[in-house]
Amino acid sequence: MTNLQSLRGMIDLLPSQAERWQKVEALARNHFRRAGLGEIRTPLIEHTELFSRGIGETTDVVGKEMYSFIDRGDRSCTLRPEGTASVVRSVIQNGLLSQGPQRLWYMGPMFRYERPQAGRQRQFHQIGAEFFGLSSEISDAEIISIAWDFLNDLGLQELTLEINSLGTTEDRKKYRENLVAWLENFSEQLDDQSLKQLKQNPLRILDSKKAHIQELLNGAPMIGEVLCQRSQDRFLNIQSILNSLGIPFTINQKLVRGLDYYCHTAFEITSKQLGAQATVCGGGRYDGLVEQLGGPATPSIGWAIGLERLLILLSEDYFKKEVPEVYIVNKGCKAQIEALKLARDLRKSNFLVDIDYSGSAFSKQFKRANRSNASWAVVIGDQELLQKEVRLKSLKGETIDPGEHFVKISDLNQIIERLRS
RNA sequence: GCGGGCGUCGCCAAGUGGUUAAGGCAGCGGCUUGUGGCGCCGCUAUUCGGGGGUUCGACUCCCCUCGCUCGCCCCA
Structure with missing residues (x-):
């Protein structure tokens, strides 16, 4: 390589592409404006600790994917790998939570040191929405509907909304024990990967892509079986609201999501057109996170959409090239x-x-x-x-x-x- | 981090050991020194991602490296 090139997994957006991005971004802004959300812009770099504490030490994002460095003041800094932790930090730091519920959105680049592949870059872009101070099931349904309506307004076909409930922290803990106990009976059938996950993050085994693991899991205990009454009611209520809104969904009991902070509602919107990286939008409720990061206990829920993946899905004829008059x-x-x-x-x-x-x-x-x-x-x-x-x-x-x-x-x-x- | 495929002009692309590296699109110039869409004619890679090796000779074979791509892991 004689000439200078951009870093691996970091790509230039040339005018023809940038035009497409602008169109998508403008539509997102429009949807957020009509839904009454306010924009929040946080720094691209934060103290490393924000992410390690917020996202979870055992997650891959924190364990092996962060762009971290020591700055001239000897601080450990990290380029944000996702948006939620920064928004939570900002909302606490600026005292927004004492001003009533906050309904926010953001948009911008995120950084994860991974091997690039279709719909996955090291610098990638997310559009996200976060609600703070709202615990009602209606708020779960509303924030999901904002994502759903936006994606549909783009004319995307073949989208699937999957939802699940992870219950309370106690529910999750109980389920984790049940699952580990059950899986240990079959440890000889598990591969190295799953055995490692069994110790570190057993719920992750649920969304393994290996066929024989999925087959084995057909007999495994499911989280729905251990949810407490309140968690169950909550989940049923959300389903009935989504039904009232005419938003189609399927329940996926194996949907657990990777980040530690989720509880109760977890959801994903996927597209078959995407191949291995099929998730366009992912999110869920994270009622414990604000408190964990030093703020007042605040029910919260949010999602993020991966823009690169979204743009893959949009057909060429969605974009008409602007022409000089x-x-x-x-x-x-x-x-x-x-x-x-x-x-x-x-x-x-x-x-x-x-x-x-x-x-x-x-x-x-x-x-x-x-x-x-x-x-x-x-x-x-x-x-x-x-x-x-x-x-x-x-x-x-x-x-x-x-x-x-x-x-x-x-x-x-x-x-x-x-x-x- | 692990495994498979690939890398020839701005873009698409032939060539797979032997004299000057096809072709198409785009670009530029001309046919037509001041008037368009068609057509025709010309020009545009001392070089095949980069480096090293094998060979009388390599874009073609080997090694290393960079990048892209698909999958795993993980996630948006």
């Missing part, structure tokens, strides 16, 4: 200055304007004008300068010569009027 054909130094002046004026009036810089033959410039898909060519050359005019020529329509208009260059209003006709 006006292409200014010109020749000569003086004409070029006039062209730029006119371009500025037209842009102030919201026209999309391209100027030809080549100085080449008019026939060439017209070819380019035509290829740019502009509706109008505006011609400024020696003759026009002499007459203090511009020539407006329509590039649309079947005929090659649909007529031209000469307008005084000083009469901007008339130029605009013609272009709008």
Whole structure:
């Protein structure tokens, strides 16, 4: 490698792609605005401790995927691997929780040191929503519905919403014991991977992709069986609200999610079109996290959408390329200055304007004008300068010569009027 | 971190040991020194991701390295 390249798993977004991103981002903003959420922007770098305490020491994200470094003040810092911990920190630090429930959203890059593959980069982007101070089942359903509506508004097909309940901390602890006890009877059938997980994070075995493990699990105890009455009621209530909203879902008792902080509701929206990294949106309730990070006990729930994956799902024809409305054909130094002046004026009036810089033959410039898909060519050359005019020529329509208009260059209003006709 | 596939012009792509590395798109110039969409003609890789080796000779074989890609792990 002689030339400098971007770091592995960190990609450039070129104009054609950036346009697509902007469209998706704008739609997300629109959905959040209508749902009354406020934007929060937190730093990309935090104390390492925020993530190790917030996400969980035993998770892979913390254990082997963080971009950490020691800064010049001898602090251990980490590029955020996800958004929730930072938002929780901010909400505590800035005292927002004493101002009533908070309904927030964020958007931006996250960093995880993993091996890149389809829909997974080391610098990737998430859009997320978080509710604080709301414990009602309605809030679970609402935040899910915001994600669901947004994804559907993008025209995505074949989305599946899966939900599960992880219950309270006690429920989860009890289930963990049951599951470990049961799995230990079959330890000879478990592979190295699962045996390791059995010690560190047994619930994770549930979403193993290995067929023989899944087969074995068919007989395993499920978390639904150990949920306390309140947890069960809560889960049933959410299902009935989702039904009322007409949002289709399936219950997946093996859906546990990787981060330590989840409790009660856990959910995922997946797409079959994505291959191995199928999760577009993942989230859940994390009632204990705020307190764990030093804030007041606060019920909380949130989700995150992976933008790279989302963009994979959007078909090409969802994005229409923006095209210049006006292409200014010109020749000569003086004409070029006039062209730029006119371009500025037209842009102030919201026209999309391209100027030809080549100085080449008019026939060439017209070819380019035509290829740019502009509706109008505006011609400024020696003759026009002499007459203090511009020539407006329509590039649309079947005929090659649909007529031209000469307008005084000083009469901007008339130029605009013609272009709008 | 582990395993499989791949890397030839801005993009797509032929070539798989032997004289000048096809072709298409895009770009530039011309046919037409001031008027477009078609057509025709020309130009555009001293070089095959990078480095080393084998060979009289390598884009083609071997090794290393970088990157991409698919899967595992994990997650959005």
